[in-house]
Amino acid sequence: MKRVIKRDGSVVEFDKERIINAIKKTFEQASKEPNMKLLEKIASQVEELPSKVLSVEEIQDIVVKKLMASSEKDIAMSYQSYRTLKTEIREKEKGIYRQIGELVDASNEKLLSENANKDAKTISVQRDLLAGISSRDYYLNKIVPKHIKLAHIKGEIHLHDLDYLLFRETNCELVNIETMLRGGCNIGNAKMLEPNSVDVAVGHIVQIIASVSSNTYGGCSIPYLDRALVRYIKKTFKKHFLRGAKYIDDLSEEQIEELKKENLEYSNEAIKNKYPKTYEYSVDMTEESVKQAMQGLEYEINSLSTVNGQTPFTTVGIGTETSWEGRLVQKYV
Incomplete structure (x- = not known):
């Protein structure tokens, strides 16, 4: 038939x-x-x-x-x-005029709720949806071949991310967070220098996620978060150790300056044996610093809003780092 x-x-x-x-x-x-x-x-x-x-x-x-x-x-x-x-x-x-009318009148529930990461009641999201309507219309009618357009309309194929294809932007970024933190990076006109503590490093990461998500579309992946933060957890441990040496072991300024030359890391058994209370204090304070940093990272990511009104679709990778510092990140993530 x-x-x-x-x-x-x-x-x-x-x-x-x-x-x-x-x-x-x-x-x-x-x-x-x-x-x-x-x-x-x-x-x-x-x-x-x-x-x-x-x-x-x-x-x-x-x-x-x-x-x-x-x-x-x-x-x-x-x-x-x-x-x-x-x-x-x-x-x-x-066509486009009907879609715009439905957006303005809030009469198209499917359009307003198509993305769970966007609150369609906000102006920034409505502006992004409006831009998406015009971008889809132009791309389908002016760029793709007619047979592709018809196949998309019939549902035989699906052209993904039509809202953004017009601008030829990349999507779903894998961010080289380690290089950006260690070498510093520019966000807009602002130069971010290398962090000297884990909380500042996490603050930098949040700003990088916000910037990447606002200038592309799709997901933003942060690989090896635990490995990337080891360097800055060590710096945090050193800061706490020097503070403990001053107030717990009552070292003089000259002694502290000499102490700075030593390898003030968790793995150094010599300082653990020589300054046991300061060492214990540094371990506790560093663990608390990492805990707060990870809580801050989760809160900041989930409360961010990019230029298109969307919470960044973020993937964080952990699990390969075996050092004490790296395992702290895994624990509190």
Whole structure:
């Protein structure tokens, strides 16, 4: 049984009477007596085509060709003109102006709730949705080939991220956080220097996530967070150790300056044995610093809002680092 794909994507059984009636109306509008023999012939020829599935547009194309090949060329022209007019009306009804109207009137629930990361009640998100409507319309009608557009509309394929494809931006960034932290980086006109503590390093990471997410689209992945933060947890441990040496072991300024030359890290058994209380204090304070930094990282990411009104879609990778510092990050993440 031959089937027909309607414009809304639904599939119905072929009915040649629909073809006959459509051509018949064209004859009547032209004030001509319908050539029923020709109408029956064209409808039967469409029915006998080997293709089991035809779209409405394909059937109409065939009808125009058959009419043009007959003695009823004027009817073919009228049929095509009417078809074009109806297409323009449909496009206007379902096109960009209708979508904008639905956005402004908040009448399209699907449009307003299509992205769980966006609050469609905010101006920034509504502005982004408006930009997306115009970008999709332009991309589908001006850039992609017609057969690709039709396949997308029918649901045979799906063009992902149509809101942003027009701008040829990259998406789903894998951010080299270690290099950006160690070498410093620019965000806009601001130069961020290398951090000297884990809390400042996390603050930098949050700013990087916000900047990357605002200038691209899709996900933002932060790989090896635990490994990237080891360097700054060690700096934090050293700061706490020097403070403990001053207030717990009562070292003089000169002694502290000499102590700075030593390897003040968790793994150094010598300082652990020489300054046990300061060492214990540094371990506790560093652990608390990492805990607060990880709490801050989660809160900051989930409360961020990018320029398009979206909470950054962020992936954080951990688990490969085996040092004490790295395991602290894993623990508190």
